[in-house]
Amino acid sequence: MSRVAILGATGAVGLEMLKVMEERKFPVSDLLLLSSPRNAGRAIYWRGMEYRVQEATPENFAGVDIVLSAVSSEVAKVLVPQAVAQGAVVVDNSSAFRLDPQVPLVIPEVNLQDVAMHRGIIANPNCSTIIALVVIKPLHDYACVRRMVVSTYQAVSGAGAGGLAELEEQVRGHVLGQETSPEVFSYPIAFNLIPQIDAFTPNGYTNEEMKMQNEAQKILHSPDLRVSCTCVRVPVFRSHCEAITLETERRLSPEKARELLAGAPGVQLIDDPASRGYPMPLYSSHQDLIQVGRIRTDISAENSLVLWVAGDQVRKGAATNAVQIAERLL
Amino acid sequence: MSRVAILGATGAVGLEMLKVMEERKFPVSDLLLLSSPRNAGRAIYWRGMEYRVQEATPENFAGVDIVLSAVSSEVAKVLVPQAVAQGAVVVDNSSAFRLDPQVPLVIPEVNLQDVAMHRGIIANPNCSTIIALVVIKPLHDYACVRRMVVSTYQAVSGAGAGGLAELEEQVRGHVLGQETSPEVFSYPIAFNLIPQIDAFTPNGYTNEEMKMQNEAQKILHSPDLRVSCTCVRVPVFRSHCEAITLETERRLSPEKARELLAGAPGVQLIDDPASRGYPMPLYSSHQDLIQVGRIRTDISAENSLVLWVAGDQVRKGAATNAVQIAERLL
Secondary structure: OEEEEEEOOOOHHHHHHHHHHHHOOOOEEEEEEEEOHHHOOOEEEEOOEEEEOEEOOHHHHOOOOEEEEOOOHHHHHHHHHHHHHOOOEEEEOOOOOOOOOOOOEOOHHHHHHHHHHOOOEEEOOOHHHHHHHHHHHHHHHHHOEEEEEEEEEEOHHHHOHHHHHHHHHHHHHHHHOOOOOOOOOOOOOOOOOEOOOOOEOOOOOEHHHHHHHHHHHHHOOOOOOEEEEEOOEOOOOOEEEEEEEEEEOOOOOHHHHHHHHHOOOOEEEOOEHHHOEOOOHHHHOOOOOEEEEEEEEOOOOOOEEEEEEEEEOOHHHHHHHHHHHHHHHO | OEEEEEEOOOOHHHHHHHHHHHHOOOOEEEEEEEEOHHHOOOEEEEOOEEEEOEEOOHHHHOOOOEEEEOOOHHHHHHHHHHHHHOOOEEEEOOOOOOOOOOOOEOOHHHHHHHHHHOOOEEEOOOHHHHHHHHHHHHHHHHHOEEEEEEEEEEOHHHHOHHHHHHHHHHHHHHHHOOOOOOOOOOOOOOOOOEOOOOOEOOOOOEHHHHHHHHHHHHHOOOOOOEEEEEOOEOOOOOEEEEEEEEEEOOOOOHHHHHHHHHOOOOEEEOOEHHHOEOOOHHHHOOOOOEEEEEEEEOOOOOOEEEEEEEEEOOHHHHHHHHHHHHHHHO
16 A cells, blocks of 8 residues: 555646546555645545645655656656655656656556666656557567657647636637637637647757657667657547558558557557448547557558557546556555 | 539539639629529529529530539539530539549649640549648649658538538537537547548548549649548538648758748748747638648658648638639630
């Protein structure tokens, strides 16, 4: 039994972490819910008990075994090292430590063994990276992926509870004829697409787009892997989708890919065009499997495969992945 | 002055053709509005006059100079040859004749000269093809495009007036707590993504996806061009977007691409990341320019460029392109 703290307990991912821990019967002796001063004092019910959210301070971490952190990079950079200094192991969902060579970056279905080399921090990858790599790992093991071209269709939950509320509010405004103005996103997201997530880097890609290459190289231990990504916010609530083209060293037929994916951990193969069977956000939400379908041989290049994935961004893209890592720590 | 018939005058594209003809002061001496029996009898106002929609029959085409056709392939296959037999020239928006070697397939900004070889029918390309190629043509002339990897984000207007109404109805139902069931689309489209447009072909691509390669080869006179496309329906009303990776024979820098596109006909360059300037469906709708931005060097391959386009599917993707072709016929 562990003493567990949730850092960022009132956010979309923090609340989902609590839900996933309850579902998976995560063994907890003491539970500490921490947040920014703004949300401190709120009551959260968990396993039939009321917990009072406390303001996160360095002192809170005394005696805590495991911290599940779902705060921004800026906050994580300050608080996570303080938790580690007091003896806690932190599973951090932010991008603050992901590329630190001393921090394992872990998707349990892909590189669980990397947890062993941690020095107090284990990083949870970006949601889009998790959703892609759970599916790509078995294909990579067989055929060695050299290059990926990815277009994402990312849900508003990626911007947290505020993103979910903003889409809801704009759609209400559309139906009821009320004016709304965007706050979480830079432009209206209802009935729109925003081809920018996170800030731009000098090469013209956004940080979000570069994460796919940087994190995939680390997680797959493939420093030569090349990934070109276009990340787009779409008016969908919770599940991210991705159109992925995979160029491989070894030829990989759709039949072989389906065979490899049918039994892969964390994957649900839905690839039945004749019955209109393929992954969609509405049907991949509120559960943990990453759906994959639309698997076909790329007609535009040799040794190239095209597929389409969908996964719940809040769960396997964030909360569930972190809880799975924490289970390994027990 | 021409005698003009609009075939499919009550559909989303037919109505937009009338609007575009009015805006562009298309010279018309007689106007005939034709539809299915179901919509015959409806009144449509155009240039301040009331026109009564008539049922489309072979006899209607007698004496007509130009037919702008916006009906399904099945209907076009029957009626278009009958119009041609009676001396009309038909600009057909369906896919029925697009790949016929005797039928020019024309985007005025790209291959207007092909109109000259027509034998009564000129085909209007698929909306996604038009939106991509208006932008790609100047880049192709400079660098020779060999391969394209495209992910589309396609608006519901691509399914006609019924598609627009269905998204509106589902969003109303969501806000007002009313049950709705999909009719035009196979699954709910509000807050969802449907990775299937048109039927599947044996190679695992849909017809819609294959159109991009088949039509681009013909329009660009590049039989060796290879295109791998993933077409996805998104909950957006009128504008299609596309994430495009272009592999070229000659190196093409983002700077050179911007220079080529800044003055290109039919193109609006919106590529200013620092000011969050990029194409979006909400701001590319109800006008004719194809917006392009997010231009960057592909970090995953040599001689490869990535970009993002948006264009109004009903206008330049269908109605305006057809009217432009008809203007050439005058």
